[in-house]
Amino acid sequence: MNANIRLLCMASALLGAAAQAADLAMPEGNGKQIVQSACVICHEIDPILRSGYDEESWRNNINMMVNIGAPVPKEEVENVIQYLAKNFPEKPKPPAVLVAGDVKASIEEWPVPTPGSRPHDPLATPDGAIWYSGQFANVLGRLDPVTKQIREYKLDPMTGPHGLINDKDGNIWYASNFGSHIGRLDPKTGKFVKYPMPDPKVKDVHTLIWGHNGMLYFTAQVGNVVGRLNPQTGEIRLMPSPTAKSRPYGLVVNSKGIPFFVEFGTNKVSSIDPDTLAITEYEMPHKESRPRRIAITSDDVIWLSDYARGYLVRFDPASGKFTEYPSPSGPKAQPYGITAVKDVIWYNESNAKPNTIVRFDPKTEKFQSWAIPSGGKVVRNVSVTRDGNIAIACSGMNRIGLVTIQQ
């Protein structure tokens, strides 16, 4: 038997075992067979068995999966949704704990045109527009600030656009989460250029940010690297994270041009030397912490959303000191998208029902929070507008939104 055939046999034996395990875990019902055939092509059955959604969210999930190629026949879509909603219902979520306060803010939301887009990252641009990456629809969308109409720009299949950033010429740069490149869209022509990763094993390019030196810094979870793209030459340099499986994630740049990123696979926040890309890691006090995103205030203090423990964490790199604040909706609130507006912290509680937008004032150390009208269903990232408001992407509600803060 040659090596290839042996590999194939091993693969089919494994698939057979997986299918058997899935069969045991899945109750009988109309739609089960489609799930067992159409839903195990890209991943195993596990994410489905682990999930629990209401009907609306299963509908959104199936739209997402069909968008990227799950072969569910049109006439079976409804059966699959009903089967999953019945057998894998929503898991209990912590009720949102809303904190009253003096600040006035309101939240508006707009559905995006393609069902199952999973709007991932929003990006507010200097012209007042709100862009977003439609991760499962492979589009970048732009909300016109005046008409509130959304225009979509198509990217290649299986791009999975994720982090976004604009440049001074009005181009929108995107990180390819399903692929292995950074792209640049020219909204005037709708054309895009791709900058492939020098190592194809580097996938899941994640978050992008400009350095003070005109270089584009990025994180990539799969591949466990950070990197730097020179927009003049297209050259990309990579630097492995010192910790295995550290999942380099959210990224900011401080006032001295030094990028800081969080390692979502472990309990570390790290700085990057902007020239050599050498990484310095700082360990958070709790082993179980999983910092997901990162914000920075004008004093170069770093703010982390500790997704796993439900804390907002302050980190001062000058002293090495960490300070923790429990998030209002509790340990299971899953703080996620976070930013600073005029040195006040704003973030999302992505597992609270409904999701909230939380405000934390470092001066008074007081919280205030608001419910997201649609429920939000995981605000993965946020972006500050030219007016000091906050653009949000409600990934599981297929909407983008705007938090308007009365100044």
Ligand code: HEC
């Ligand atoms: C063409 C590839 C593909 C097929 C086929 C596919 N999926 Fe997925 N699925 C993905 C990818 C990619 C992700 C990971 C998304 C992420 O975490 O960013 C995913 C994640 C998920 C998740 C976790 C959801 C989340 O928001 O993290 C669930 C649940 C899921 N899939 C259900 C399904 C079901 C049900 C089917 C069958 C109808 C299916 N998948 C078929 C590619 C696929």
